[in-house]
Amino acid sequence: MLESIGSLTGSPWIYAVVALSVLLDVFLPVLPSGVLVITAATAAAAGSTTATASVAAAQVQREVPSLLVLILCAATASVLGDLVAYRLAWRGGDRLDRAIARSRKLTTAQERLGAALSRGGGALVVIARFAPAGRSVVSLGAGAAHRKVKDFLPWSALAGVAWAGYSVGLGYFGGQWLGASWVGAAVSVLALFAAGAVAGDVMRRPAATPAPAPAPEPAA
DSSP states (O other), X not given: OHHHHHHHTTSHHHHHHXXXXXXXXXXXXXXXXXXXXXXXXXXXXXXXXXXXXXXXXXXXHHXXXXXXXXXXXXXXXXXXXXXXXXXXXXXXXXXXXXXXXXXXXXXXXXXXXXHHHHTTOOHHHHHHHHSTTHHHHHHHXXXXXXXXXXXXXXXXXXXXXXXXXXXXXXXXXXXXXXXXXXXXXXXXXXXXXXXXXXXXXHHHSOOOOOOOOOOOOOOO
């Protein structure tokens, strides 16, 4: 498989496949978009490990734009998928509201996201991008709660760039250090799953409630 994907890294098809997978996995979290991004980046690392000294500089020049385009492609598709889910949830109506009300996970995420955005922070959006199905929960929750797009979009963009950069970096440097083989790809995928497990644990933690204000002292 690495050899097959490696032959596609120099063609536009690999970017189209990555973009489609990342775009759709907000609705189908079972799609292995992260694994695909890592495998493509690992295949890109295969070129540099086999390059000779005389062509090393040219090889790096050819690969770096490919890696940058891969990051840009995955990040852009991530943001577009978030926005599509957000807009669908915004217009979902009573049926979607009832579905969210029946889901403890969606209800909790909606409440926590609303509190985070109202305080001017959206780190939860970034963390959720790494958690299994977290991207779907947060995007749908933000839309169903009618959060302002100007509050949600910048954090979605940051989450997409962070996730894409992390995934590509895992694949490329894993291939450099461990070899562009199934071993390097497997270790990189495990590192991605580990980040997802940590992110999922953070999302499951109850939101901290602010301490009650001290009662005013009685007048003398």
